[in-house]
Amino acid sequence: MLRAAAEEAARLKAEQDAKANKLRSVPVPTDQVTVEMNNITRLTEGAKTRQKDLLIRLQETVASKEKDLKDLKEENDLSERGIVKGPKPFRSVTAEKRVLEALKVEIDEAIKSQNEQVRELEGLYKERLEKVSSPTDETNIFYKAKIQELKTEQFQTIKLKLDLISKLDEIKVETEIERKRRIKKASFDNEQDKYLKDRATLNKIKQNTAISSTPLTSKDFDFGQKQSGNIQIIKNVKNVESGYYLVIAVHSNVTKRDDFLRKTVASGQANINFFYDVTTSKYFIYYDKFDNLSQAQKAMISKGSKPYNSEMSMVKIEN
Template structure:
């Protein structure tokens, strides 16, 4: 029992000593942190006082005489213009970032489409307002840069006047403004460089975007033309398959030939899905229903080889059933067209690239 009691007392003593030691260390750490904080505050205060003293000294130097005071006012004006200048450069660069992103997205969409990978197209942005805002920023930036350059020029003129009136080039005020003018000019050179770089890149992006927009439009037109062609051929096949021969001969009056054609050989360019050559046109229609009605009557008359092509430039359908490689062959066919009613208004159209 005595031994256990002694061990317990010893453990309690060790715990007490450890607690006292921990408390001592904690008090020392707090004292160290407090001393460091006090030293930091003192250093900051000294730095603030030094800065204030330096600023006061510079203010006295900068406003030593009347000309210097005028120069000081111009210097303060350049600071305001610099802030505005920098803000406008940032805004113009933000426009550039947006336009570069739009170009990247449009190019990716076009590239993937050409690889057969469909990407949901982003709607065309109305860039009129966007470009108007961009031009406003460019105009305001140019005006601000010009104004600041003018202010710096006025500052330099006052500096030269002060020297001509006898001020020492090497006194503190002259040296202060000489350095100020040099720094301001360097800032303007950099601002001009940045503006020129952004504007140049914007122009490059504009040209590239126009290329991609035309590329997208061309692709969309191609897709639309392909879809229209497939529908047209399906309609022609349906008419040929489902139209029975007429039990009685049809007359010229039964046919609506559509648009009157010239007696001369007409030349069409850019027609899709047909080969170059001379086509014996028997009717021209803009309306699909009129086209199909004419086709049905031609098929009902026994001419099952009838066909047609679409001229995207005029949005008209040209119906034919004969095609030749040479004009002489076409003209002979025109002369020997016979008395079939659907040949009454036959004309020759040349398809070329």
């Protein structure tokens, strides 16, 4: 009994395999319509391979972009911890973008071509049904299944393409975020370097400038940009506190700034200082700062006749 059951199972499997093989085998053409259907079917097989190869290239591109993004994130994370990675080999972003756009065009053209071939095959199939309408006809059965198979594959191909393009768009957005993060960090580092360099210069001037043996006059000083009599408000100035500053000179030129600092120190003002406004790219030189307006106004009134005070003005910093 077991042997009989096994033989029956084997027979059924053989029948199923035979049917499957028959469905996979292109029927021998019997007329002009089936000749055309046969030719188109062979073309669709080649097109399927081409689409697959193109999508593999697109998948590889996505993987490469993902790795670049991962590396950029890691580079930024390490940079924030003070660890600098070695430079990566140069790659032209413009060239890569051009290659990607060309690949997307190739994929779209391949999909369009395959869709047209499937539509043409389906049209011929319907034309044949008008002549041979039998649902048991092997040719009809084969092409009905083949057309459905091709449509399903095209749906999957288009979905995969859209998923990959969507992934590329996500990577592009995240990469831009990381690039801005890197630029911001670089900008911060540059500002900090500048601040430290400015501090070092100021300290050097204070330490190495002796009191002038000949009293200086206001004519010896270049006060830089003329300031109005109104209180100037500057916001978001780094490395200084909010408050009212009695500014005695404003320069955008570092050499002129340093010359003014030296002459002020030479005139006996050792508390000279300055802050940098990144918005205007100007150095505001001062030696007094107050927390409230009334104190600052009193100090301006009693500024005296020191030569470096001739162009004193008030600046309010709001951080």
